[in-house]
Amino acid sequence: MAEKLVLAGPASEELGRTVAEKLGLPLLAAEFKVFGDGESKFTLNEKVEGKSIFVVQSTYPPVDQHMFQLFLASHQLSEAGAKVTAVVPYLAYARQDKEFLPGEGVTLGVVAHQMRSVGVRRLVTVDIHSAEGLALFSFPTYSVSAIPSLVEYAKAKLDLKDPVVISPDFGGSKRTEAFARLYGAKFLQLSKTRDRTTGGVSVKDSKLEVTGKEVVIVDDIISAGDTVKAAAEAVIRQGAKKALAFCVHGLFVGDAFQKLEKTSVGPIVCSNTVPGKFSKVDVSDALASHLGTLEE
Ligand code: R5P
Numbered sequence: 383m384a385e386k387l388v389l390a391g392p393a394s395e396e397l398g399r400t401v402a403e404k405l406g407l408p409l410l411a412a413e414f415k416v417f418g419d420g421e422s423k424f425t426l427n428e429k430v431e432g433k434s435i436f437v438v439q440s441t442y443p444p445v446d447q448h449m450f451q452l453f454l455a456s457h458q459l460s461e462a463g464a465k466v467t468a469v470v471p472y473l474a475y476a477r478q479d480k481e482f483l484p485g486e487g488v489t490l491g492v493v494a495h496q497m498r499s500v501g502v503r504r505l506v507t508v509d510i511h512s513a514e515g516l517a518l519f520s521f522p523t524y525s526v527s528a529i530p531s532l533v534e535y536a537k538a539k540l541d542l543k544d545p546v547v548i549s550p551d552f553g554g555s556k557r558t559e560a561f562a563r564l565y566g567a568k569f570l571q572l573s574k575t576r577d578r579t580t581g582g583v584s585v586k587d588s589k590l591e592v593t594g595k596e597v598v599i600v601d602d603i604i605s606a607g608d609t610v611k612a613a614a615e616a617v618i619r620q621g622a623k624k625a626l627a628f629c630v631h632g633l634f635v636g637d638a639f640q641k642l643e644k645t646s647v648g649p650i651v652c653s654n655t656v657p658g659k660f661s662k663v664d665v666s667d668a669l670a671s672h673l674g675t676l677e678e
Contacts, residue, residue: 391439460501607638
């Protein structure tokens with residue numbers, strides 16, 4: 383059987399190390415460097431021919447730098463004769479998985495094509511935005527779910543009394559419904575729409591049974607924070623006592639923190655696919671258990 387190693391990329395040094403420890407695998411000796419002009423460089427410091435390497439590299443901002451570092455490492459490793467599994471906890475571009483407006487590029491398809499051309503043989507990610515996106519890849523792909531770990535955290539750390547779990551939109555409803563089911567809470571869905579041209583978010587005010595309730599908003603991504611803000615405002619308008627937010631990938635771009643602070647959403651809990659102050663839920667167990675089942 384091929385010897386296995388883990389490469390902890392610069393975007394996921396800690397998570398990569400933890401995954402390696404949990405799998406009982408050594409870390410690969412390699413170096414990443416970013417020059418002053420923004421160019422990236424990858425140097426491989428050991429022989430990898432015939433080995434199987436899990437390259438753990440999340441692609442949160444700076445998105446293109448992290449993605450390119452993944453491409454550089456994968457290319458070097460596959461050229462040197464290794465089998466590369468890209469382990470990308472947060473897969474950037476997953477929201478661009480179809481042509482929403484005429485002429486828009488399906489950017490996730492370009493990412494899939496690039497991964498293949500640099501020698502990636504398998505992709506493992508965490509809660510891809512939509513499972514349909516996986517169809518764009520021409521090699522085996524797996525989306526591991528962080529939802530059970532988020533639920534475990536909610537049960538262990540928050541003293542919620544009969545909460546209601548809400549999905550901001552139809553797109554994320556399956557994931558949120560799974561959260562509600564595992565928690566043993568009631569599930570409701572809002573109707574969020576995003577203006578595809580301006581990016582503005584609005585939530586339709588339909589009647590919701592949330593009066594006096596603690597409402598847990600569950601989404602895959604918090605980016606600019608507009609979706610969670612709009613959902614929280616909608617449930618508070620309907621009489622909810624409190625709005626909390628759980629998400630898998632907490633990007634918090636721009637003034638997202640301030641925006642959410644003003645809306646009094648809290649606590650906010652994310653997984654550590656993206657490191658940050660709200661990244662309290664560790665996905666290393668979920669990743670390691672999945673990687674441990676992959677056949678060579
Ligand atoms: C969209 O469909 C996603 O599931 C998230 O709701 C969205 O990406 C969150 O983005 P933002 O925080 O910028 O509203």
